[in-house]
Amino acid sequence: MKGHIMLIGRPSDITASEITPATVFRKRRALIKAAGLGTMMAWSGLSLGEEPKTKIQDYSKSSYGQEEKLTSYRDITTYNNFYEFGTGKEQPAENVGQFKTTPWTVSIEGEVLKPRKLGIEELMKLAPLEERIYRMRCVEGWSMVIPWVGIPLSSLVKLAQPTGNAKFVELISAADPATMPGVRAPILDWPYVEALRLDEAMHSLTILAVGLYGEILPAQNGAPVRLVVPWKYGFKGGKSIVRIRFVEKMPQTTWMRAAPREYGFYANVNPTVDHPRWSQASERRIGGNVFSRRTPTLMFNGYADQVAQLYAGMDLRKHF
Numbered sequence: 101m102k103g104h105i106m107l108i109g110r111p112s113d114i115t116a117s118e119i120t121p122a123t124v125f126r127k128r129r130a131l132i133k134a135a136g137l138g139t140m141m142a143w144s145g146l147s148l149g150e151e152p153k154t155k156i157q158d159y160s161k162s163s164y165g166q167e168e169k170l171t172s173y174r175d176i177t178t179y180n181n182f183y184e185f186g187t188g189k190e191q192p193a194e195n196v197g198q199f200k201t202t203p204w205t206v207s208i209e210g211e212v213l214k215p216r217k218l219g220i221e222e223l224m225k226l227a228p229l230e231e232r233i234y235r236m237r238c239v240e241g242w243s244m245v246i247p248w249v250g251i252p253l254s255s256l257v258k259l260a261q262p263t264g265n266a267k268f269v270e271l272i273s274a275a276d277p278a279t280m281p282g283v284r285a286p287i288l289d290w291p292y293v294e295a296l297r298l299d300e301a302m303h304s305l306t307i308l309a310v311g312l313y314g315e316i317l318p319a320q321n322g323a324p325v326r327l328v329v330p331w332k333y334g335f336k337g338g339k340s341i342v343r344i345r346f347v348e349k350m351p352q353t354t355w356m357r358a359a360p361r362e363y364g365f366y367a368n369v370n371p372t373v374d375h376p377r378w379s380q381a382s383e384r385r386i387g388g389n390v391f392s393r394r395t396p397t398l399m400f401n402g403y404a405d406q407v408a409q410l411y412a413g414m415d416l417r418k419h420f
C-alpha cells in the first residue's frame with residue numbers, strides 16, 4: 101500500500117486558518133527575499149504573499165447558498181488537497197509556480213457522437229457562467245463554504261451527445277511530472293481519475309468550476325477547470341481536468357484503487373457511514389479558532405432534498 105496522508109492515521113485537528121497561511125507566507129517571504137524579488141513585487145503593486153488575481157468578466161450571481169458564511173479567500177487558497185503538488189495542505193499553494201494553465205484543452209472522448217477537443221475559452225462559453233455558493237466537505241472531516249464560478253457539467257454532456265452505451269463519465273486530471281512535483285513521486289496512481297454516474301453528471305448541482313470569489317481559479321484549486329459535486333466528499337472533485345471520457349462500465353477511480361475499503365465509488369457525504377478509521381458524524385468548519393466546536397455532518401452534505409432521489413432503493417452502506 102502506498103503512503104499518503106488520507107491513508108495514514110486520523111487527520112489532524114489543528115486549526116488551519118490561523119497556522120497555515122502564516123507558515124506559507126513566512127516561507128514565501130524567505131523565498132522572495134532570497135530571490136531579491138521584494139522590491140519588484142512592491143513595484144508591481146502586490147504585497148508579499150499576495151498572488152495576482154484575474155477577475156472573471158461575465159458571470160451572474162445565483163441563489164445557491166446565499167445564507168452561508170463564506171470561508172475566506174486566503175483559507176480556500178492556502179489549505180488544499182492537490183497531491184500532484186505534494187500531500188501537505190500548504191504545498192499546493194507553494195508548488196504551483198511552474199504549472200501552466202494556458203493554453204488548455206479538454207478532450208471529450210469515448211461513447212459520444214461528438215468527440216472533440218475543447219479549448220478552455222470555448223468551455224467557459226458552453227453556458228452562462230454562474231456563481232454557486234456550495235458547502236464543501238472533505239472526507240478528512242473538515243469543511244468550507246466556497247463561492248465557485250462555473251457552468252453545469254450537463255452543458256458539456258449535451259455538447260458531447262453520449263451514445264446509449266454511456267453510463268458513466270470519467271474525469272481525468274493533468275499529470276505532468278515536469279511541473280507537478282507530486283507526480284514525480286509514487287503517491288497515487290497518476291493521473292488522478294474520478295468519475296460520476298451519468299445521471300449524477302447531469303444533475304444541476306454538478307458544475308465545472310473555472311473560478312472562485314469572482315476570480316479565475318488559482319492553480320492550487322484546480323485551474324483552469326475542475327469538477328465540483330457538493331453532496332459528495334471533496335475527493336470526487338478532480339482538479340485541472342484534461343480528459344472527459346464517457347464509458348459503459350463503472351470506472352476504477354484513483355481512491356478506489358488506493359484503498360477500496362476506505363473510498364467507494366459513490367462517496368456521498370453520509371454521517372452514518374464512518375470511514376474505517378474515523379467517524380464521519382461531525383465536521384470542523386475551516387476558519388474557526390481552536391475553540392470552535394465541530395458541527396454535525398448532514399446527509400448528502402445538506403443537499404438531500406435535491407439529490408436523494410438519485411439513490412432511491414440503493415443500500416448506501418454497501419454503495420458508500
Ligand SMILES: Nc1nc2c(c(=O)[nH]1)N[C@H]1C(S)=C(S)[C@@H](COP(=O)(O)O)O[C@H]1N2
Nearest residue numbers: 180181182183238273292334335337338339
Ligand atoms: N487532481 C486532483 N484532484 C483533487 C485532489 C487531488 O489530490 N488531485 N484532491 C481532492 C480532495 S481530497 C479534496 S478535499 C479537494 C480539495 O479541493 P480544494 O483544495 O479546492 O478545496 O480536491 C480534490 N481534487
Ligand SMILES: [Mo]
Nearest residue numbers: 238239334335
Ligand atoms: Mo478531501
